[in-house]
Amino acid sequence: MFKHVEPYPGDPIFSLNEDFQNDPRAHKINLGIGIYFDEEGRIPVLESVRRAEARLLAAGGTKAYLPIEGAANMRGAVQALLFGAGHPVLSSGRVVTLQTVGSSGGLKVGADFIARWLPGSQVWVSDPTWDNHRAMFEGAGLVVHTYPYYDAGDATAHPPRPAGGLEFDAMLAALAALPPRSVVLLHACCHNPTGVDLSRAQWDALIPLLRERELLPYLDLAYQGFGEGIDADAYAVRALAAAGIGFFVANSFSKSMSVYGERCGALSVVCPDALQAEHVLGQLKATVRRNYSSPPIHGGQIVALVLGEPELRALWEVELAAMRARILAMRRALHDALVARLPGHDFGYLLSQRGMFSYTGLCAPQVDVLREQHGVYLLRSGRLCVAGLNEHNLRASADALASVLAG
Numbered sequence: 506m507f508k509h510v511e512p513y514p515g516d517p518i519f520s521l522n523e524d525f526q527n528d529p530r531a532h533k534i535n536l537g538i539g540i541y542f543d544e545e546g547r548i549p550v551l552e553s554v555r556r557a558e559a560r561l562l563a564a565g566g567t568k569a570y571l572p573i574e575g576a577a578n579m580r581g582a583v584q585a586l587l588f589g590a591g592h593p594v595l596s597s598g599r600v601v602t603l604q605t606v607g608s609s610g611g612l613k614v615g616a617d618f619i620a621r622w623l624p625g626s627q628v629w630v631s632d633p634t635w636d637n638h639r640a641m642f643e644g645a646g647l648v649v650h651t652y653p654y655y656d657a658g659d660a661t662a663h664p665p666r667p668a669g670g671l672e673f674d675a676m677l678a679a680l681a682a683l684p685p686r687s688v689v690l691l692h693a694c695c696h697n698p699t700g701v702d703l704s705r706a707q708w709d710a711l712i713p714l715l716r717e718r719e720l721l722p723y724l725d726l727a728y729q730g731f732g733e734g735i736d737a738d739a740y741a742v743r744a745l746a747a748a749g750i751g752f753f754v755a756n757s758f759s760k761s762m763s764v765y766g767e768r769c770g771a772l773s774v775v776c777p778d779a780l781q782a783e784h785v786l787g788q789l790k791a792t793v794r795r796n797y798s799s800p801p802i803h804g805g806q807i808v809a810l811v812l813g814e815p816e817l818r819a820l821w822e823v824e825l826a827a828m829r830a831r832i833l834a835m836r837r838a839l840h841d842a843l844v845a846r847l848p849g850h851d852f853g854y855l856l857s858q859r860g861m862f863s864y865t866g867l868c869a870p871q872v873d874v875l876r877e878q879h880g881v882y883l884l885r886s887g888r889l890c891v892a893g894l895n896e897h898n899l900r901a902s903a904d905a906l907a908s909v910l911a912g
């Protein structure tokens with residue numbers, strides 16, 4: 506019956522994380538998966554989240570099914586977080602939002618919708634992008650291409666070719682050549698894996714092109730608050746809304762509220778008018794019902810309470826700012842440690858890149874040496890999760906990186 510079933514090679518991020526868990530070496534360091542670890546190397550349960558959970562329990566709790574589209578209080582709170590409370594795009598009923606199983610669930614529901622209702626539309630993702638984007642859209646039956654985004658250089662060339670950085674002109678040129686209704690996946694902030702974002706001026710140059718070419722932007726907002734701040738990181742969402750463009754945005758609370766396993770996310774679609782919004786919501790609900798029926802209640806209610814209760818909201822904003830500040834401090838500390846070890850090298854990228862990740866430019870064989878000889882785990886693309894660093898593992902991380910870079 507199953508003889509023809511091929512073995513699964515594993516997911517590059519989750520498999521690496523499992524390898525890390527199974528690694529018996531005490532000195533191992535996890536800079537692979539995109540998870541925020543605190544100063545003691547633990548995944549924090551935020552105090553705002555603890556208090557929200559306590560309130561939910563004290564109120565008696567409920568384990569009832571949610572509606573297919575999720576809880577109304579959570580969906581409303583997400584809309585205000587993304588667009589800003591009272592935004593005209595909300596009051597005019599043009600935005601539909603579904604609570605989803607993480608932003609991954611949202612991305613996939615949106616991809617299924619596109620495959621069903623925009624037949625012929627193909628998808629363009631940045632080169633490079635999060636490893637799972639392509640798999641997700643292809644899994645929905647869509648054809649996926651890449652547009653130029655970041656030139657990482659080539660450390661293995663002779664002589665090595667340095668990173669060229671963001672390829673904004675090439676990106677614009679590629680997008681300008683796409684047929685109408687092409688789906689363009691964009692990282693709203695804290696680009697995964699490079700940590701290199703578009704500036705506001707670059708968003709302002711890109712958005713008219715998206716509108717003129719009648720392209721369909723699909724924003725992935727998984728790290729809101731880890732870049733510059735909650736509102737600043739929503740710039741692309743609000744600028745697209747202001748431009749009157751229809752678009753998708755999948756957002757996540759995994760990182761910003763440290764609720765990874767609760768699977769809290771949402772999918773929002775901005776539509777031309779309220780009637781189309783109603784129909785889009787209906788078909789998204791049909792998609793959800795065919796997939797997982799309805800989202801989980803517990804995490805969504807945590808999010809709704811943290812966003813909606815002023816005291817919890819204020820506490821969360823302080824906690825999120827502290828995570829952001831700790832990542833920035835680790836960027837600076839790793840930069841300084843590497844400069845001290847390899848004075849001739851340029852590690853400025855650690856300071857300019859934003860969010861959890863830095864793209865180190867290390868090639869896969871160098872990453873393998875880091876893991877095998879030093880117990881330091883990075884993705885084979887050279888992506889390093891800065892949020893995995895702390896005062897206890899920084900020196901060993903810098904020693905290992907410097908030793909590999911010195912060759």
Ligand code: LMR
Nearest residue numbers: 518537538539540635697
């Ligand atoms: C990552 O990029 O490491 C995270 O977003 C975790 C994941 O689901 O891949």
